[in-house]
Amino acid sequence: xxxxxxxxxxxxxxxxxxxxxxxxxxxxxxxxxxxxxxxxxxxxxxxxxxxxxxxxxxxxxxxxxxxxxxxxxxxxxxxxxxxxxxxxxxxxxxxxxxxxxxxxxxxxxxxxxxxxxxxxxxxxxxxxxxxxxxxxxxxxxxxxxxxxxxxxxxxxxxxxxxxxxxxxxxxxxxxxxxxxxxxxxxxxxxxxxxxxxxxxxxxxxxxxxxxxxxxxxxxxxxxxxxxxxxxxxxxxxxxxxxxxxx
Numbered sequence: 001x002x003x004x005x006x007x008x009x010x011x012x013x014x015x016x017x018x019x020x021x022x023x024x025x026x027x028x029x030x031x032x033x034x035x036x037x038x039x040x041x042x043x044x045x046x047x048x049x050x051x052x053x054x055x056x057x058x059x060x061x062x063x064x065x066x067x068x069x070x071x072x073x074x075x076x077x078x079x080x081x082x083x084x085x086x087x088x089x090x091x092x093x094x095x096x097x098x099x100x101x102x103x104x105x106x107x108x109x110x111x112x113x114x115x116x117x118x119x120x121x122x123x124x125x126x127x128x129x130x131x132x133x134x135x136x137x138x139x140x141x142x143x144x145x146x147x148x149x150x151x152x153x154x155x156x157x158x159x160x161x162x163x164x165x166x167x168x169x170x171x172x173x174x175x176x177x178x179x180x181x182x183x184x185x186x187x188x189x190x191x192x193x194x195x196x197x198x199x200x201x202x203x204x205x206x207x208x209x210x211x212x213x214x215x216x217x218x219x220x221x222x223x224x225x226x227x228x229x230x231x232x233x234x235x236x237x238x239x240x241x242x243x244x245x246x
Contacts, residue, residue, distance in 0.1 A: 072132070076132055076136050089134065090172075092121075093134075093172070093175070099119055099191040101118075112241065132144055138163070141163045142156060143157055165196065169192055198214075
């Protein structure tokens with residue numbers, strides 16, 4: 001089996017390679033054993049009891065409700081224990097996952113603004129089991145629901161500072177960050193810093209100065225117009241915090 005050097009690969013071909021593992025008969029095929037697992041330096045042969053043909057694997061499901069059947073749940077609970085599959089999910093997370101920090105107005109708060117961090121990943125209903133793999137991996141926390149306005153699209157969402165710190169940060173650090181693009185790595189560093197600061201401030205009210213520092217940092221998420229743009233400018237948010245008459 002040819003082992004490829006991750007350092008010689010650019011991110012987009014790597015993601016294309018991950019997507020190439022997806023077949024019409026199942027989302028984990030024998031091709032998985034000799035490609036993506038090797039990229040991560042984790043040798044995986046197709047005789048693996050978790051990934052060999054005809055045994056446990058991800059199958060394309062026609063269920064578009066976002067709910068798993070009992071046998072699917074059991075199969076995924078076994079599959080997510082496999083280290084090689086975790087690396088596969090890490091590659092999937094690098095390409096399709098989103099680390100989001102929303103800035104939400106709330107007049108009941110002292111500073112009238114709150115930061116709401118979230119991890120989410122969106123898939124067509126055929127990829128439902130991938131979403132549930134993340135949910136099981138992250139302690140069965142979060143939800144898999146239909147995306148608003150899209151009948152055949154599902155989204156897995158995990159919110160809450162404690163959940164994100166306990167599950168997402170260590171997983172991303174081990175299985176994703178070391179293979180990420182510079183842009184994604186910078187997003188993770190910012191996300192991780194904000195999560196840890198929010199966790200530190202959990203037992204006390206966040207000062208206006210600390211909140212403004214974090215908001216300014218969050219606004220570095222989209223340099224040069226990358227990613228989804230925010231509805232309000234940084235100046236508008238700061239004016240809202242500083243002017244109680246708004």
